[in-house]
Amino acid sequence: MVAIREAAAALDFGQLSRLVRTHTGFTQQELATITGVSQNFLSQLENGQRRLSDAQKAARFLDGLGAPHGLHSSPPLDDPQTRNQHRDPHETIRRAATESLDFADFITSTNTDDDLLAFLYDTLARIATDYVHKPVLPLLDDIVAIRDRVFALLRGRQKPQHTRDLYFLAGTSCLLLAHASQNLGDSTAALAQIRTANACAHQADHRPLRAWTAGTAALIAEWSPRGERALELIDQAAALAPAGQSRIRIAAIEARTSARNGDKRRATAALLRMQMAQEEVPEADGLAVFGGILTFPQAKQDYYTGATHNLLGSHDEAECYAARAIDQYVHGPSEARSYGDEALATVDVIIARLAQGDIEAALPALRMILSLPVERRIQQLGHSVQKVTELLRTPTLLPKPTTREVLELAHNYQVLGTSALPSER
Structure with a gap:
């Protein structure tokens, strides 16, 4: 036992564990079971956060590896001939099958389904509709609550198509918060929400949401000392906006902003573009389903x-x-x-x-x-x-x-x- 204790003190069991797993293909959980320790302990051992200094545990660890307590192993563990002699091919097949099933569970696990997405869409539609005919303050907590729920879902796992939907919903909820923030007089908070809404729109690869977000940013800038910034944002939005209410909205914002800046020529031209946009066949933009504040x-x-x-x-x-x-x-x-x-x-x-x-x-x-x-x-x-x-x-x-x-x-x-x-x- 003294010899084991002295050997345990000198041996780097973490390095030994990594070498064994490299040459055998064992997972940490499998090697932990074989050697009589927990998977968490083995992980900390390999990372150098723990040491195996207890003589009895060291003995069980080495027994699990098939090594004598004196640490004299012949032939060595990494000898391919020895490894192949002792390996049960059926055990390898079973282990491979188990690992494949674990990976299948990992890639198909989801915290989102179609019913939940439908509920989130309906909730945002109710808020967007209420926004135009009800006071903003009672709705503020509702917008924050749904934004937080969508954020929490995005921090988990879901199918790729659901992830895109969640990013769209997150961007839309931040867009509503931008409107609310500005309605309550905090343009700095409104711009922070716009930035996040735009980032989510990019993640969702949703051009109409990007267009609407840029248009809302232009509205905020319209009333600031930097009126020219509003016109830059309008140009960005116009390049993204689909035909229909989104394009009409951008032309209307451009007309009013230009008039406010004293540019009668551009304002008049924008009013004409607005009339032309009113005659175009509308395209689906994904925002009209919400109604209310997200329509024009x-x-x-x-x-x-x-x-x-x-x-x-x-x-x-x-x-x-x-x-x-x-x-x-x-x-x-x-x-x-x-x-x-x-x-x-x-x-x-x-x-x-x-x-x-x-x-x-x-x-x-x-x-x-x-x-x-x-x-x-x-x-x-x-x-x-x-x-x-x-x-x-x-x-x-x-x-x-x-x-x-x-x-x-x-x-x-x-x-x-x-x-x-x-x-x-």
């Missing part, structure tokens, strides 16, 4: 067109398109009635009338906007109300008694979040 219906198209005309100074046309958008929201399906877009289109009507000096015609709509519940006052509405108050302070309107009344109502107008920047509407 006619009412929203008219709202964007009206906003663009107001920025270009064409106030009669602006009021016409804005009023048409409002009418479609009021008389359309309740689940498609976007309270944010309807309010902003109403502000466009107000601006068009104030720009023509008609405060009395603008007053009913003004009072309605100023009396909206706070939970429905998204960030861009604060920017729009600020624009209205600027118009009210012009020399032609400021002296009127009605103007002072409205300015008093608009004083300290509170919107969601803390910033006054508008969002991606």
Whole structure:
């Protein structure tokens, strides 16, 4: 026993284990069973994290290898002739079959199936639809919850086609969070969500999602000091967008952004491209199935067109398109009635009338906007109300008694979040 203890202290059992497995083809689990230790212990032994200094364990280890306790082995373990003499071919066949089955289990294991994917799609569709006609704050936790669940699934194993679907769902949920972040006045958080949404879209190899993400990034940049960045993003999105609502949306964003930047020629050209896109045969983009905020219906198209005309100074046309958008929201399906877009289109009507000096015609709509519940006052509405108050302070309107009344109502107008920047509407 003393000799065994001295031999155990001198011998590197981890190296011996690796050599044996190299020359025999044994797995760690098989060699651990043979030598009387656990697979975890053997792994640590081979990695140099543990030592086999106990004499009895060392003896059992060597017995399992078929070596005498004095460590004198003849012939050596790596002798091919000896190895072939002692190897049972049937045992090799059984071991190979077991390992092949283990590998089959490994490559076919999945944490996702078609039913789960259908549930995730339906959940995101419900959120996207609710987003346009319900306050954003109650929906925020729902978006984060489904994003976290999809992230957790992606950290596990699933079939390749399911992995692509999960990346698409992850990108879509981050896209919704980008909208929510900007609606609540945090453009930095919105851009972080955009970055992740774009990365997921690339992993899913989903061009329409990349196009929609780039368009949303352009909307965020539109209101920033770097308006030219918005136009760069629009160019990226236009190259990716399929025919249909996605392409119409990009042209509408380009028109409004160009008008805001004072580029009348490009804004007018974009409005023309928008009309041409409206006449194209739509292509499937994978996003329309969600509905709501991930669509660009006619009412929203008219709202964007009206906003663009107001920025270009064409106030009669602006009021016409804005009023048409409002009418479609009021008389359309309740689940498609976007309270944010309807309010902003109403502000466009107000601006068009104030720009023509008609405060009395603008007053009913003004009072309605100023009396909206706070939970429905998204960030861009604060920017729009600020624009209205600027118009009210012009020399032609400021002296009127009605103007002072409205300015008093608009004083300290509170919107969601803390910033006054508008969002991606």
